[in-house]
Amino acid sequence: MKQNKGTYEESQGRRKFTQYIEDLKRNENFRKDFNKLCKISIRENKKFEKEATKVMRKYGITYGTLEGLGYYIDDKEEFNWGSLNPRSLICDDYDMCMIVDTFQLKYGKKYQKINKEYWNEDFDPEIIIKSYLSSYPIGINIHKFASKRDVIDFIEKRWPSINAFLKTYREKPKRIRKRKLSRKLADCIWENHNLPVKKIKQIIDEEFPHNGLVYWQILKIKNLEKKRRNRKIS
Secondary structure, three states: OOOOOOOOOOOHHHHHHHHHHHHHOOOHHHHHHHHHHHOOOOOOHHHHHHHHHHHHHHHOOOHHHHHHHHHHOOOOOOOOOOOOOOOOOEOOOOOOOOOEOHHHHHHOHHHHHHHHHHOOOOOOOHHHHHHHHHHOOOOOOOOOOOOHHHHHHHHHHHHHHHHHHHHOOOOOOOOOOOOOOOHHHHHHHHHOOOOOHHHHHHHHHHHOOOOOOOHHHHHHHHHHHHHHHHOOOO
16 A cells, blocks of 8 residues: 555554544543543643543543543544654554654653643643653663564564563553444434434434344443443543
8 A cells, every 4th residue: 555655554553542532532431530620720730730640541541642532522523643654753642552762752852842832831741751651651662773573573472571561550451342333323322322212213224224223233232332431441
């Protein structure tokens, strides 16, 4: 596939992370925490940073993702991450794996200069760094002379050790399953979940004429969506 200049092919990890965010913005527990954070004035810098850090650590997201959700929390369309730019300081902000120039992120003036216009004068850029460290606690550093095969071979042979380090930061691996049902159809069923199943069937047949769902399947989807949207996420 021919790539546009300045971009690269989307990874499986990026698609999985997008799916995670789509689940997250529909989850009632996250929405409560998010709305609580939104009520804090940005002028209350220290309080906002403290609460924002708690939310980011709890849900495994960075400040950039949290900020983006402010625009997409009620959007029915898929989260818009924008283009992938391999020349940026942070190569991919929204992926299951990440390549970060940690030296420049921590000590370089270029990064802060670019983003200064978006920050309050009293805003502490350390919150950006903290968010990455809490979401990506284990890093894989790559030597400047390493080849692709060197990196793949290292990860395959040392994965037990890498996994042992990861276990200190999580209770169990996160399972993000691919959705068989379209987002829009699932949203439509959930938005009308208080209605009788026959009425829901009429509504989805009008909006999604080829859905092929029968009553028991609609009821099952209702129950699954209820569990997904009200479960605790950590």
